[in-house]
Amino acid sequence: MRLLQIASTAGVLLFLPGSQTRAQRQYSSYNDMTAALRRVVRANPELSRMETLGKTLEGRDVWLVEVANRSGTPVEERPGLLVVANLEGDQVVGSEIALYTVEYLLTNYPADSVVKDCLDNHVVYVFPRLNPDAAELMFADVRSGRRTNTRPYDDDNDGRTDEDGPEDLNGDGLITVMRVADPSGAYGVHPDESRLMKLAEAAKGESGGYEIYWEGVDNDGDGFINEDPAGGVDLNRNFQHEYPYYEPDAGPHMVSEVESRALMDFVIAHRNIAMVLAYGASDNLVAAPTPNGALAEASTVALLDYAARSVADAAEVGMFQVRQTGRFGGFGMFPPGQQQQRPGADARGQTPQPPVTTINSADLEYVNVIGREYREVTGINQVATTRSPRGAFFQYAYFQFGVPAFSTSGWGLADPGGGDAEPDSAAQPPERPARPRMAPATAAPGRGMPRARAGAGTGGGASTDLRLLRWMDAEGIDGFVDWTEYQHPTLGSVEIGGFSPYALTNPPASMLDSLGELHAKFAVYLTSLFARVRIADVRVTNHGGGVFEVEAEIENSGFLPTALAHGVRARAVAPTMVQLGVPPEDVVTGDAKTSFFPTLEGSGARRSYSWVIRGVQGARIELRVRSQKGGMDSATITLR
Numbered sequence: 206m207r208l209l210q211i212a213s214t215a216g217v218l219l220f221l222p223g224s225q226t227r228a229q230r231q232y233s234s235y236n237d238m239t240a241a242l243r244r245v246v247r248a249n250p251e252l253s254r255m256e257t258l259g260k261t262l263e264g265r266d267v268w269l270v271e272v273a274n275r276s277g278t279p280v281e282e283r284p285g286l287l288v289v290a291n292l293e294g295d296q297v298v299g300s301e302i303a304l305y306t307v308e309y310l311l312t313n314y315p316a317d318s319v320v321k322d323c324l325d326n327h328v329v330y331v332f333p334r335l336n337p338d339a340a341e342l343m344f345a346d347v348r349s350g351r352r353t354n355t356r357p358y359d360d361d362n363d364g365r366t367d368e369d370g371p372e373d374l375n376g377d378g379l380i381t382v383m384r385v386a387d388p389s390g391a392y393g394v395h396p397d398e399s400r401l402m403k404l405a406e407a408a409k410g411e412s413g414g415y416e417i418y419w420e421g422v423d424n425d426g427d428g429f430i431n432e433d434p435a436g437g438v439d440l441n442r443n444f445q446h447e448y449p450y451y452e453p454d455a456g457p458h459m460v461s462e463v464e465s466r467a468l469m470d471f472v473i474a475h476r477n478i479a480m481v482l483a484y485g486a487s488d489n490l491v492a493a494p495t496p497n498g499a500l501a502e503a504s505t506v507a508l509l510d511y512a513a514r515s516v517a518d519a520a521e522v523g524m525f526q527v528r529q530t531g532r533f534g535g536f537g538m539f540p541p542g543q544q545q546q547r548p549g550a551d552a553r554g555q556t557p558q559p560p561v562t563t564i565n566s567a568d569l570e571y572v573n574v575i576g577r578e579y580r581e582v583t584g585i586n587q588v589a590t591t592r593s594p595r596g597a598f599f600q601y602a603y604f605q606f607g608v609p610a611f612s613t614s615g616w617g618l619a620d621p622g623g624g625d626a627e628p629d630s631a632a633q634p635p636e637r638p639a640r641p642r643m644a645p646a647t648a649a650p651g652r653g654m655p656r657a658r659a660g661a662g663t664g665g666g667a668s669t670d671l672r673l674l675r676w677m678d679a680e681g682i683d684g685f686v687d688w689t690e691y692q693h694p695t696l697g698s699v700e701i702g703g704f705s706p707y708a709l710t711n712p713p714a715s716m717l718d719s720l721g722e723l724h725a726k727f728a729v730y731l732t733s734l735f736a737r738v739r740i741a742d743v744r745v746t747n748h749g750g751g752v753f754e755v756e757a758e759i760e761n762s763g764f765l766p767t768a769l770a771h772g773v774r775a776r777a778v779a780p781t782m783v784q785l786g787v788p789p790e791d792v793v794t795g796d797a798k799t800s801f802f803p804t805l806e807g808s809g810a811r812r813s814y815s816w817v818i819r820g821v822q823g824a825r826i827e828l829r830v831r832s833q834k835g836g837m838d839s840a841t842i843t844l845r
């Protein structure tokens with residue numbers, strides 16, 4: 206479905222990047238997105254190129270766009286920002302922001318010195334739509350909000366794949382949920398909001414009386430309704446850090462999918478990637494990590510979790526432990542204590558050392574500085590929902606690839622009047638890094654709801670549902686289907702209703718332009734923080750007799766260190782090399798011809814080098830410094 210692009214009535218027509226005049230940006234189908242990317246890349250061949258890095262099961266391309274001024278330092282030697290969007294198939298807003306970012310960079314390069322510096326010295330790699338098969342379902346006749354790709358998968362281990370998906374029983378084009386009166390049911394009507402449901406707490410005198418299922422029928426007669434829908438693998442659970450073994454939507458093994466493999470192959474081949482910005486369902490920008498470096502608790506939608514629980518037992522067949530999952534409309538997460546153990550136990554039943562899961566304390570302030578700037582500039586203080594980050598790409602990027610890595614849904618429930626949430630403000634250490642600032646924002650979402658509570662990551666449960674529903678009501682967002690009665694073939698009288706697919710994962714299209722601009726600027730800001738090694742000073746002393754002393758100061762004039770503490774610890778980031786271009790036998794004493802250091806702080810920190818060499822007066826010697834994440838510099842020294 207091609208959405209309206211040209212205003213049919215008089216209105217404010219905005220000129221948008223990509224030389225297209227249209228009333229308002231709309232969510233793009235795969236074909237629309239491909240066409241938009243091609244158009245803007247074709248118009249800027251010296252600054253951009255695009256290529257496909259894989260074909261999905263349904264034959265769509267996994268596009269990569271590289272944006273950089275290719276003259277000057279080779280692109281592969283420059284610090285790069287990797288932007289990945291649509292890791293979860295139902296997070297389509299990130300695709301629009303990524304597309305906007307490409308357009309913004311290319312459109313503003315000629316006249317905006319900040320953008321020019323970004324593309325002259327850095328490179329921005331953009332995967333605008335990693336999961337195009339799933340994203341396309343946003344434009345389907347029946348919208349289910351599925352997050353997974355289209356790989357057939359036998360969720361319930363009954364030997365058949367995808368045999369029982371949801372059905373749009375009431376014909377409204379949406380897969381929502383059913384509530385069914387059942388005396389033994391665990392769920393009751395929410396005491397504060399009759400549209401919502403709540404797990405009854407007997408201790409509080411609450412009674413249940415309802416069961417909740419996904420909308421549909423039991424196609425295969427196994428007693429479970431919709432336990433094995435079409436697809437697939439959730440790409441943002443398919444990566445190597447804390448990979449959730451045995452969860453069906455995590456895939457048969459790590460990086461098992463065409464889409465995740467395309468991304469991983471690219472990352473491994475581009476060690477110059479110095480930072481990652483992922484648009485997905487996890488967050489570490491809006492909610493600051495805890496003082497010990499853990500991410501904020503996930504915030505999920507109870508109504509969808511309840512429906513997911515109705516099929517949890519079916520998926521347990523052949524599984525080692527109790528699990529929960531959310532497949533379509535899935536906001537499912539593991540409750541604490543139910544997480545899977547990784548395989549690989551040795552003969553005595555001991556498992557390997559568990560992976561590090563908290564941000565290194567030395568890196569935490571960098572993460573906090575950037576999160577603070579994000580909240581202030583975007584005005585986003587709370588997000589709709591977040592998920593557990595196990596197996597997520599941005600976690601791999603920090604914990605195993607060793608670079609600063611961020612994840613955001615790209616939008617939020619703004620709080621124009623409430624000030625900065627700053628949950629970490631009380632615990633700022635005095636030695637925190639100086640805070641670089643973005644240029645003042647010219648656009649702000651400027652819309653929101655009275656904040657239910659400070660910060661995000663509110664912990665899920667029915668309180669999240671209430672917060673979201675109130676926000677939708679206040680904003681006039683049509684995101685909740687009111688319960689209506691329906692005669693179900695096997696359950697009898699039921700009610701169908703609940704949150705609309707996509708309404709909780711994507712903001713109204715009217716917000717896309719302002720969100721796009723804010724996030725494009727944020728991406729440019731991120732590149733301004735990169736480490737930047739340079740040869741700050743060189744001195745030559747002639748000691749006579751063909752012996753010279755060369756002294757040099759190597760400086761990191763960027764904000765970030767050349768390697769994060771965890772990048773060093775995980776041996777993920779190569780040491781920075783300092784090399785004097787003389788034959789090794791000419792070095793008499795002092796530093797080695799080729800030296801390495803693991804990391805150098807930013808903001809002008811320096812390291813001193815000194816070589817005593819044999820040489821000929823007037824000879825020219827090259828000094829080079831090369832940093833994997835901080836670029837390179839060289840100087841020609843004349844012996845005199």
Ligand SMILES: [Ca+2]
Nearest residue numbers: 359361365433
């Ligand atoms: Ca099955």
Ligand SMILES: [Ca+2]
Nearest residue numbers: 373375377379
């Ligand atoms: Ca329906």
Ligand SMILES: [Ca+2]
Nearest residue numbers: 369423427429
């Ligand atoms: Ca079934």
Ligand SMILES: [Ca+2]
Nearest residue numbers: 369370421422
């Ligand atoms: Ca079904």
